[in-house]
Amino acid sequence: MDLNQAYYLVHVVDKKGFSAAARTLGIPKSRISRQVKALEDTLGTRLLNRDSRRMSLTEAGEAYYRHAKVALECMAAAETAVRQDKDALEGTVTLSCSVGVAQFALGRILPRFLAENPRVILQIQASNDFSDLISDGIDLAIRGHFKLLPDSGLIHRRLTEVPWHLFASPSIAQQIGPSGSPADLDGLPGLTLGWRPGGNSWSLQGPDGANASVPFATRMRSDDMVTLKQAAAAELGVVALPVYTCAEDVAAGRLSRLLPKWNAGLPEISLLMHGRRGNPPQVDALAEFLRREMPDVMNGVGG
Template identity: 35%
Template structure:
């Protein structure tokens, strides 16, 4: 009888392009994946993978075997879905992806009630700035913030609400520098910029009439992690441009304050994304329903708190 775990490990190694990448995606040590795939090859008495220092590729036999693996795993998944669909009580593991900051500031407030209502559901939270491919990475639900959401026929999208992008700094930093009255005043101050923006030295702000103002600044720190940017701003390293979801608590406590509160840097619309290719498992369905019912109000309250917090002109 074939071991489906070994087929799953082999398929993941091929899909992710290597043992290390598959190990990171699955949360399994690279050494374990290597041993299991080697044991599979030994049991089948065939070589499935060509291994070299720089690349990994399928052999001719491995290519055929990989196709059957994907089909077998899809059927196994379909069988499990069919069985769970007939189960009265939602149960099992649901994989949920979300951007950094969203879990600690929004999800944390709605998950206790969910687990109390559905004690047999387990949740794996995948926090990432990278775009998650629900189908390829076997993720059930994703919360994604985008300036514009591109329609995808394979996905169902539900809007949860907007998250604004604001300028923030620590009170100590602002006390040590000249007052910031106009966007142009940022040009001479150290800033904290997001590393993945197209031009890290230019910020585009919008006034109350949504008229754009482009400001050239000199980043002291370039970061690709919003949580790190927030902590750096709290420590007084400079002015940072952050999504509200990342700095809710810091603004509420006074650790950060708004800079140029009459200006904003746009909004990201937050979507809940999920796929309904084969029908939704009960555990996934109740999570989706719970998030749609609770997150918009949580986000609305958090958003209001940001704009009611202490501001610095």
């Protein structure tokens, strides 16, 4: 079977004429005519009845057209499948982030990226200590920061800003009330993120540029957000955490936000990666996915 000849015949029939087929394919009408005639000669039968004004399929032509069209569609589908397989992302991506980002943000969105890219393998290094992308072989890193990150030769891509709020048990929230002020926090114990000493005050930003610093006595100190949330729900104190880490607990009634008009910080979240060129395609694809999905999930919207 000469696929070119079959291809031309199918186009002539589909376009209802040699002239229309020639215009669609962008080739001379004479070439199509010669190819169809050569096909008829090979088969030893006429496939088309044609005169100067009309064209129709013979009985043999109808049978040939029906099978040829199916064969050509199958060939096109096979070619598409091979190209898609060739273009599919494949390989490993190593991503560094904090434990909280891994638990409360990435865990909600990365399954979708992996489902869309079944040949990609993700290695997530979740740690509250910063990793060195070069020496540790990291492809991408998600970093939260209040100040500009130092110039390291890496590409910094801003993802979003994440508000931190004060959270406590519903009973403590009821004591303060929805219209409370920072002064109402006086005497309440604090639950501190991070195991190192220090940080025994809440720095709050309120309406109209107002600022307040509220000291507290630390009741518990931990670098694990889950532990701190459980302690807050158990009425052990007040904790400052990113909004995305407590959204489900607030919805379930385990925690309540204190001082709704005040924030406990607004750090920026950035994506760090190596140079703009030369990254494997699976790394660039994950970077673009994170830039698209992280803003919503880290502000308690998507996921």
